Amino acid sequence: MAQTNLERQVETRLREHEIRLTEGRRTLIQALGKADGPKSAADLHSRLGDQVPLSSIYRSLSVFEDAGVVSPHYSTKGVTRYELAEWLTGHHHHLVCVNCGVVEDIEIDDRLETQLEAIVEEIGRDVSFAPVDHALEIDGNCRQCQ
Template identity: 55%
Template sequence: MTTPTIDRQIERRLADADVRYTRGRRVVISALAEADGPRSAAELSRVIGESVPLSSLYRSLAVLEEAGVLAPHFSSPGLTRYELAEWLSGHHHHLVCICCGIVQDIEVADGLEQRLQEIVADIAGGVSFSELNHALEIEGHCAGCA
């Protein structure tokens, strides 16, 4: 369930953006907060039920992404999954199942994460992009598909 802390942070962020934190949007956030990885509109709808119609669900996801509360994630053909933005959930990486497409969050221990940051900084030094972020995706077969 959504922690009170996260909920208050979202309330503040949405208020700053003049976006209302309505019932439907709270339901979406709550479902994503309970998930252990990014979820698509269809996956969320399955969990949430009919209390939020698909068209509203899609609009809520778009609005919350626009406000910086959600981040999109792409790993399966033709659909977008969403997760809480990193300033809410903490920096993490993903395990992606090649077989069924499900995505699971992983925390990386501080020491490893720091070494990763160094590598990314080294790479970013020689490149024409202005670096903002990095994502390490590890692909494999999940327990269910093994």
């Protein structure tokens, strides 16, 4: 259900941008929809086997990024990870494993998010900067690395 709704939302966005939704791209969206955090092209490729060649994964992620369907996440040297954009999944933050680099999404409850936004707004006022987004990253050891 949520998955099908996801595909419909993505279809609509891509159509608005006059971008085609091919089978390979649909497969990519499904894989990102099932992921528990940002995934690199290599992660996605190993998960999907030969369904979508690596070159198509890179290219489609780039097209999706331009269309605002995915967001890049940078936490490892030389590797970019992608996740579905927040308008599709909701605002969230990241846990980053300091050992292996895996990134996990976390949603925090409204009370904490409100507090965090207040902090961000106050910082913005202090340095005359209008925040358009914010990201809280918490570094530690993931379950596999503990």
